[in-house]
Amino acid sequence: MDKQIEDIIKDLAHLLQETGLNEIDYEKDGVRLRVANRVAESVPTTVVPVAKPKVEAPQVEETQKSLVCSPIVGIVYMSPNPNAPTFVKVGDKVKAGQTLCMVEAMKTFNPVVAEKDGVIKSILVESGAPVEYQQPLFEME
DSSP states (O other): OOHHHHHHHHHHHHHHHHHTOSEEEEEETTEEEEEESSOOOSSSOEEOOOOOOOEEOOOBTTBOOEEEEOSSSEEEESSSSTTSOOSOOTTOEEOTTOEEEEEEETTEEEEEEOSSOEEEEEEOSOTTOEEOTTOEEEEEO
């Protein structure tokens, strides 16, 4: 295998690990590569839990508020389907591990879950909106 192609594959594999993506397609100068974390499933929408970094806001009014941020770049959905109620709304009490929303990236739906028990104080994005990595989605108390 050409050393340059081998280096590109290693770089793409490293990028997969950093971003949490399942696969990357690369094409340049007639060379096409696909690097994947695991074999793609035949189901177009697969739920894959993604660990997200914990980001906390400074203490406000003697209560600790924390931000729930997007673990990946994608499109945020506040309900499991267009006809279903939203996962959560402002004022809801949530338990650790409860799904707050889904972020779709490359036809894979990734649940965003509460890391701890709390109350949804504000929803910072609209359903169907594009979100960036680490973008705040919810404020919890």
